[in-house]
Amino acid sequence: MSKKINQAPRGTRDILPDEQVYFSYIEKIFESVVNSAGFRKLYTPAFEDTNLFVRGVGKGTDVVEKEMYTFNDKSGNSLTLRPEGTAPVVRAYLEDGMQSWPQPVKLYYYMPMYRYERPQAGRYREHWQFGFEMIGDKDPIADVAIISTASRIFKKLGLIDQVNVQLNSIGCQNCRPKYLKELKEYYGLNLKKVCVDCKRRYETNPLRLLDCKEAKCQPLIEEAPQSINFLCDDCHKHFKETLELLDEIGTNYEINPRLVRGFDYYTRTVYEFWTQTDGYALGGGGRYDRLVEILGGKPTPALGFSSGVDRIVEELKKHPEIVINQESAADVFVAQIGEEARKSCLKLLNGLWDQGIRAEGCLDKGSISEQLSMANKLKTKLTLIIGQKEAFDETVIIKEMDSGNQEIYPHEKIIQEVKKKLK
Numbered sequence: 262m263s264k265k266i267n268q269a270p271r272g273t274r275d276i277l278p279d280e281q282v283y284f285s286y287i288e289k290i291f292e293s294v295v296n297s298a299g300f301r302k303l304y305t306p307a308f309e310d311t312n313l314f315v316r317g318v319g320k321g322t323d324v325v326e327k328e329m330y331t332f333n334d335k336s337g338n339s340l341t342l343r344p345e346g347t348a349p350v351v352r353a354y355l356e357d358g359m360q361s362w363p364q365p366v367k368l369y370y371y372m373p374m375y376r377y378e379r380p381q382a383g384r385y386r387e388h389w390q391f392g393f394e395m396i397g398d399k400d401p402i403a404d405v406a407i408i409s410t411a412s413r414i415f416k417k418l419g420l421i422d423q424v425n426v427q428l429n430s431i432g433c434q435n436c437r438p439k440y441l442k443e444l445k446e447y448y449g450l451n452l453k454k455v456c457v458d459c460k461r462r463y464e465t466n467p468l469r470l471l472d473c474k475e476a477k478c479q480p481l482i483e484e485a486p487q488s489i490n491f492l493c494d495d496c497h498k499h500f501k502e503t504l505e506l507l508d509e510i511g512t513n514y515e516i517n518p519r520l521v522r523g524f525d526y527y528t529r530t531v532y533e534f535w536t537q538t539d540g541y542a543l544g545g546g547g548r549y550d551r552l553v554e555i556l557g558g559k560p561t562p563a564l565g566f567s568s569g570v571d572r573i574v575e576e577l578k579k580h581p582e583i584v585i586n587q588e589s590a591a592d593v594f595v596a597q598i599g600e601e602a603r604k605s606c607l608k609l610l611n612g613l614w615d616q617g618i619r620a621e622g623c624l625d626k627g628s629i630s631e632q633l634s635m636a637n638k639l640k641t642k643l644t645l646i647i648g649q650k651e652a653f654d655e656t657v658i659i660k661e662m663d664s665g666n667q668e669i670y671p672h673e674k675i676i677q678e679v680k681k682k683l684k
């Protein structure tokens with residue numbers, strides 16, 4: 262097989278400048294919403310000790326069983342490219358002494374994730390997620406704060422009418438075993454009817470039986486026992502209060518008794534944000550009250566939410582009515598003609614950049630009309646033109662691109678005049 266050195270690996274892609282506009286739009290809105298809600302940013306390493314995910318996410322999960330990029334480094338350590346953000350954030354919480362910070366600790370990230378999945382629309386082997394986590398709060402108010410903050414992000418993105426919030430409670434370590442026993446009994450009687458993957462899930466991760474997308478498994482899912490009917494008193498109270506508080510602040514949701522999440526660490530409240538049209542998950546999360554303990558800390562309740570940026574970009578593109586704040590690549594273009602003018606152009610560009618003005622210039626020998634059409638493409642507000650005469654006179658023509666007005670200014674007044682016009 263020939264190695265394609267001029268192609269990105271399957272399931273990965275370059276995110277080019279036009280696409281970056283969407284990525285930056287999403288990041289800006291995400292950051293402004295979570296910053297106002299008191300979350301602070303962190304980055305974790307792109308790879309971690311493999312056991313972090315095996316222990317944290319869970320052995321029987323699809324991610325750990327089939328999707329991790331795991332490799333040995335030269336010292337023989339088993340490392341894994343980060344497939345999700347929560348386990349690394351909790352590892353950082355423990356390692357970096359955040360247990361002694363005022364609780365809850367509220368953190369957020371915007372990072373790429375790596376999963377060896379079958380590439381298709383909206384499913385990549387490298388994809389970006391934004392996420393936020395609240396560690397150290399057991400109250401249903403925290404559940405509501407996370408769900409409503411996620412809703413606010415979608416609202417600010419202009420997508421709130423395109424998503425619906427699916428909500429469920431999958432109980433805790435006290436009530437879940439009883440539910441899983443019932444679920445396994447039910448499936449045990451019907452194992453012949455399920456797909457190959459569900460036969461495996463039955464053994465390794467029975468909760469995920471409810472998550473199967475195969476048509477032949479749907480009738481069984483419909484009739485399956487539901488976790489909300491098996492909640493212990495504490496989990497029941499927690500879920501009830503969460504729903505009441507959501508109603509009180511007017512956050513919309515739908516209870517979905519079949520919603521389960523892909524990772525073992527989830528407890529109690531779980532949620533996903535689906536597209537209205539095709540029920541495609543744009544984001545999801547939930548409580549993970551045992552994860553801190555599983556990773557070696559003292560029992561600490563926690564919860565969070567994460568969302569797939571690539572999928573949100575695709576959703577935004579389906580809605581051209583949503584105005585993305587498309588910034589032009591530059592505000593000023595400097596065009597020149599002649600050897601002397603080229604030197605003036607370089608000096609002028611440096612002066613503009615020093616002042617933080619976004620400027621572009623053409624320093625090769627393109628014709629003036631080629632340069633003006635480049636300025637048009639960049640959608641700059643102003644074009645500064647230095648011809649041979651201007652280079653000799655030490656002047657510059659300022660052309661306002663919207664009105665077409667042109668005026669001549671001496672060199673020393675240019676920066677000041679450009680700033681005035683850009684205001």
Ligand code: AMP
Nearest residue numbers: 383384385388542543544545568569572
């Ligand atoms: P998860 O924690 O698996 O629910 O992932 C969180 C979000 O990331 C999902 O709701 C998706 O929007 C997105 N996502 C997960 N896997 C992929 C993938 N392979 N490619 C693109 N987006 C993904």
